[in-house]
Amino acid sequence: MxxxxxxxxxxxxxxxxxxxxxxxxxxxxxxxxxxxxxxxxxxxxxxxxxxxxxxxxxxxxxxxxxxxxxxxxxxxxxxxxxxxxxxxxxxxxxxxxxxxxxxxxxxxxxxxxxxxxxxxxxxxxxxxxxxxxxxxxxxxxxxxxxxxxxxxxxxxxxxxxKILTLRHAQKLRIHLPYAQAESLQYDLAQKKIRVLETVYEAEVTIHICVPAEEAKGVILEISQKTSGAAQVVREEEGFFAV
Structure with a gap:
């Protein structure tokens, strides 16, 4: 063969x-x-x-x-x-x-x-x-x-x-001041959290995707990491690459 x-x-x-x-x-x-x-x-x-x-x-x-x-x-x-x-x-x-x-x-x-x-x-x-x-x-x-x-x-x-693994996941949108952004981006990279997009305007907006069962913990960690300066919004939930 x-x-x-x-x-x-x-x-x-x-x-x-x-x-x-x-x-x-x-x-x-x-x-x-x-x-x-x-x-x-x-x-x-x-x-x-x-x-x-x-x-x-x-x-x-x-x-x-x-x-x-x-x-x-x-x-x-x-x-x-x-x-x-x-x-x-x-x-x-x-x-x-x-x-x-x-x-x-x-x-x-x-x-x-x-x-x-x-x-x-x-x-x-x-x-x-x-x-x-x-x-x-x-x-x-x-x-x-x-x-x-x-x-x-x-x-x-x-x-x-060309084969992608999708998991039940939650998309999150993070709004935070520039002063907090670099440190949080480093932390996300260290934890291998998938960043979908980063937008720099009056403030920094970071779109991420995490396993659905980890979303609550990630939101808490972001709040603690930024001393409450970051606002995290839950967006779409479904099957995504994480």
């Missing part, structure tokens, strides 16, 4: 903590409050016994958009025998679709979907186009090839920085 670019966790049972100090329940809650998305189109190519598998991964936000992308790939590779796909949508990954597109049942769509789910991805579509090379792969070979194709495109996406 050749791959080329086209352009444990272990957890303990019964509520015990792992080596990070998190309990199983805490880990599960954290994972439920986070998911990953694809930020841009990525493609990859895999060859297995002369069959060529061309894989396209897209960020999509609706079933209609997914259908359009599938048709786009089908038109692009109109002479190919199969265009198999899987996609996951929704903040809670509640919409799931997959298709073997005339490959033997369970050999294409399901393996692609398993890779997507294994990466905790949502709002993503993967389409794998197969050009038959004259050698039958068998059901096991097809499962391995479609699994490998999906893994290859997501591996490239990671290498290219």
């Amino acid at each position: 050749t791959i080329g670019s086209r352009k444990e966790r272990s957890v303990r049972e019964n509520g015990e903590s792992d080596e990070t100090g998190e309990s199983v329940m805490e880990q599960e809650k954290r994972e439920q409050d986070a998911y990953s998305i694809l930020s841009d189109h990525v493609n990859a190519e895999l060859t297995e016994k002369k069959s060529v598998f061309l894989t396209d991964a897209y960020p999509v936000h609706s079933e209609e958009e997914a259908a359009e992308k599938i048709q786009e790939v089908s038109r692009k590779y109109y002479d190919a025998r199969h265009h198999c796909f899987a996609y996951v949508l929704g903040d809670h990954k509640e919409i799931v679709r997959q298709s073997d597109n005339k490959e033997p049942a369970g050999t294409a769509g399901r393996p692609i979907l398993s890779v997507i789910q294994g990466e905790n991805l949502t709002y993503v579509l993967i389409v794998v186009t197969r050009y038959f090379g004259g050698i039958l792969l068998g059901t096991g070979g097809l499962v391995r090839a479609y699994t490998g194709s999906a893994k290859a495109v997501l591996h490239l996406a990671k290498e290219e920085g």
Whole structure:
């Protein structure tokens, strides 16, 4: 099998903590409050016994958009025998679709979907186009090839920085005097708090994004750090990169 670019966790049972100090329940809650998305189109190519598998991964936000992308790939590779796909949508990954597109049942769509789910991805579509090379792969070979194709495109996406992890987060807007700004900015950087934007006008306005469960503590720390000089306003709450 050749791959080329086209352009444990272990957890303990019964509520015990792992080596990070998190309990199983805490880990599960954290994972439920986070998911990953694809930020841009990525493609990859895999060859297995002369069959060529061309894989396209897209960020999509609706079933209609997914259908359009599938048709786009089908038109692009109109002479190919199969265009198999899987996609996951929704903040809670509640919409799931997959298709073997005339490959033997369970050999294409399901393996692609398993890779997507294994990466905790949502709002993503993967389409794998197969050009038959004259050698039958068998059901096991097809499962391995479609699994490998999906893994290859997501591996490239990671290498290219196109997979983002989003968490349940709170955006905060901080208003403070210039005299306090530099010290607070240093403190935010030290704590690795994501700064979205800084605006310098009559006063300094800093927009930040923090995990939702940490927002109350961050607001308190900012107030203490600036001796009450900073005004912090809660803004949008949702799933954001933090």
